[in-house]
Amino acid sequence: xxxxxxxxxxxxxxxxxxxxxxxxxxxxxxxxxxxxxxxxxxxxxxxxxxxxxxxxxxxxxxxxxxxxxxxxxxxxxxxxxxxxxxxxxxxxxxxxxxxxxxxxxxxxxxxxxxxxxxxxxxxxxxxxxxxxxxxxxxxxxxxxxxxxxxxxxxxxxxxxxxxxxxxxxxxxxxxxxxxxxxxxxxxxxxxxxxxxxxxxxxxxxxxxxxxxxxxxxxxxxxxxxxxxxxxxxxxxxxxxxxxxxxx
Numbered sequence: 001x002x003x004x005x006x007x008x009x010x011x012x013x014x015x016x017x018x019x020x021x022x023x024x025x026x027x028x029x030x031x032x033x034x035x036x037x038x039x040x041x042x043x044x045x046x047x048x049x050x051x052x053x054x055x056x057x058x059x060x061x062x063x064x065x066x067x068x069x070x071x072x073x074x075x076x077x078x079x080x081x082x083x084x085x086x087x088x089x090x091x092x093x094x095x096x097x098x099x100x101x102x103x104x105x106x107x108x109x110x111x112x113x114x115x116x117x118x119x120x121x122x123x124x125x126x127x128x129x130x131x132x133x134x135x136x137x138x139x140x141x142x143x144x145x146x147x148x149x150x151x152x153x154x155x156x157x158x159x160x161x162x163x164x165x166x167x168x169x170x171x172x173x174x175x176x177x178x179x180x181x182x183x184x185x186x187x188x189x190x191x192x193x194x195x196x197x198x199x200x201x202x203x204x205x206x207x208x209x210x211x212x213x214x215x216x217x218x219x220x221x222x223x224x225x226x227x228x229x230x231x232x233x234x235x236x237x238x239x240x241x242x243x244x245x246x247x
Contacts, residue, residue, distance in 0.1 A: 027065045028217075030055055031085035033073040035162040037187040038241040039091040039207075042070075050241040051089045054108060055209070057233055058224040072161045074139030077102055080212050087217070088210040091181060093141035098210070105209040105221045108229075109238065113145055113203040114185035116170065117177040119196040126200070129155040132176035135166040141205055146179040149200075163188075170195070181205055183243050 032047060034040045040049040047068050059066045069085055076088045080102050094104040115134075117123045126149050136146035138159045150157050158175050160166050167188055169175045178185075185197040209225075211218055228234045237243075 026063070027067055028059065028086045029067050029069060029084070031069050031071060031076045031079045031088040032090045033076060033162070034070045035073075035164045036091050036181075036184055037191075038183055038243065039181075040089075050109075050237055050243055051091065051207075053237045053240070054228070054234065055087075055089045057228055057237070058221060061224040061227060062220050073137055074161055077210065080210060083212070086211070087215075087221075091140075091184075091205075091207050092210055093205050094208045095141060095144070101213070102210045103213055103215050103218050105211070105218060106225055107206040107208050108225050108234065109243065110204055110206040111243065112182040113142065113179065113200045113205060114182040114197045115177050115179055115200065116167070116185045116188060116195055116197050118170065118173075119194050121176065122196075123177065124198055126153045126155075129153055129177055131155060133158055133174070135160065135169055135175040135178040137161070137163050137166065137180070142179045142181065145203055149179065167192070167195075183241075186242060 032040045032051065034042050034047045034049075036049070038049050039051045040047055042048075047070055052068070056066055069079070071079060073090060076090055076092070077098065079085045080088055094107075098104070115123065115126065115129070123129065130153055132155045134146060134150065134155050135158045136143040138161045143157075143159055146157050149155075158169070160169070163178075163180060163184065166175070166178050170178050171192065182197075182199055189195050189197060209221055211221070
């Protein structure tokens with residue numbers, strides 16, 4: 001009887017990982033950085049936004065449930081490499097450096113770059129920023145663009161881990177402007193009417209979902225993105241979140 005009990009215990013331990021794996025097959029852990037309205041941000045204690053709605057729709061299309069992990073933007077790709085998350089959706093652009101570390105889906109939306117500033121300063125273009133301090137979120141494509149603009153227009157860059165911190169720096173006059181995405185700038189102006197923006201028409205950002213290298217989910221996610229664009233779901237979500245002009 002004792003031997004039978006031991007054998008049953010061993011069998012249970014062997015089967016337990018398999019059962020857990022099967023359960024996890026139906027759930028994706030999505031990493032995001034909820035300080036980028038209207039793509040992902042906190043509202044009444046929940047993460048909401050365009051990206052959140054979109055990945056939930058992708059999950060429905062593919063029969064998956066989503067759980068979210070909120071973290072600083074610059075730590076998202078590291079979370080992929082350690083398998084802490086299954087995918088990342090956070091207004092993330094596909095760059096050569098990033099694509100050497102992770103796989104990307106096809107683009108799900110594109111939009112222009114904007115400069116956010118205090119309305120009283122009345123900036124109209126990047127030349128007005130000469131000698132100024134300009135903020136950008138650490139680890140983002142906007143940070144790379146900000147550094148290129150700084151070289152061309154002779155201003156300095158302050159990089160911080162979150163846009164919410166950067167907006168506070170702007171309001172407190174510790175920086176003079178902030179480089180970010182057009183829809184984000186519009187959202188912050190809705191919240192803080194004393195801010196204004198101008199768009200950089202020749203600069204745009206395209207967003208994609210990041211996955212670990214050789215992810216088995218890439219083809220399915222690409223298929224879902226195409227289907228949601230074709231059936232109008234992506235456009236409806238873009239309109240809901242004030243991204244109607246996004247491509």
